[in-house]
Amino acid sequence: MITMIAFYVFAVILLASAALVVSARNPVHSVLFLILAFFNAAGLFLLNGAEFLAMILVIVYVGAVAVLFLFVVMMLDVNFVELREGVQRYAPIGAMVGLVLFIELLLVFGTWHFAPTMSTLRAAPMIAKVQNTAALGDVLYTHNVLLFQLAGLVLLVAMIGAIVLTLRDRSISRRQVIARQVARSAALSLEMVPMALNAATPPASFRRPLPEPVAPDMSATHHGAVHHDEGH
Numbered sequence: 001m002i003t004m005i006a007f008y009v010f011a012v013i014l015l016a017s018a019a020l021v022v023s024a025r026n027p028v029h030s031v032l033f034l035i036l037a038f039f040n041a042a043g044l045f046l047l048n049g050a051e052f053l054a055m056i057l058v059i060v061y062v063g064a065v066a067v068l069f070l071f072v073v074m075m076l077d078v079n080f081v082e083l084r085e086g087v088q089r090y091a092p093i094g095a096m097v098g099l100v101l102f103i104e105l106l107l108v109f110g111t112w113h114f115a116p117t118m119s120t121l122r123a124a125p126m127i128a129k130v131q132n133t134a135a136l137g138d139v140l141y142t143h144n145v146l147l148f149q150l151a152g153l154v155l156l157v158a159m160i161g162a163i164v165l166t167l168r169d170r171s172i173s174r175r176q177v178i179a180r181q182v183a184r185s186a187a188l189s190l191e192m193v194p195m196a197l198n199a200a201t202p203p204a205s206f207r208r209p210l211p212e213p214v215a216p217d218m219s220a221t222h223h224g225a226v227h228h229d230e231g232h
Helices: 002-025 026-049 050-074 079-109 118-123 132-143 145-166 178-182 220-232
Strands: none
Touching: 002 026, 026 050, 050 132, 132 145
């Protein structure tokens, strides 16, 4: 009885928060309702014995994806009044797409038939003496390990491609030269300041690190000689 009540509570809050995600006018409120929907979906997973999926939903989606959405929405200066100006123009297209999806859902649920053993599986969704995490690990890393590795490779290629496409090299950026840092001696890094006993040293006496010696500009000297000859 308690499980059924918890299921209906989680389900009702999940449906309400999902509807508010797309209907809220403030995008920050939409992201907060999305986080609420994730938490309630995690509760439904726990009721069905899928504790691994529940933890992944909370840790990955709430802790990373949804928070990233929230930061992006709060930092971007988006003119939402300008965005809403084209709603009426694209409303017929959106209504047609929604109608097609609704018809597809009716076709799917109209031809859906429950298996004869569905009642027993619903009563005992977990294999005896095998936890949900262990069962998922057996499916992913034993029976479908090649597909799992291929999916990881595709995600790695997509990540590298996104970094390459968005990387912009700037000439003003300062680069780290490891060889130059290793070759730096103590004489170039430290300055010995003579101090009397119990005497304070002003902060201006400390320079860390010391400025590197600058080579004389030979081009300026050469130009000066040229101008001097031209004057004569």
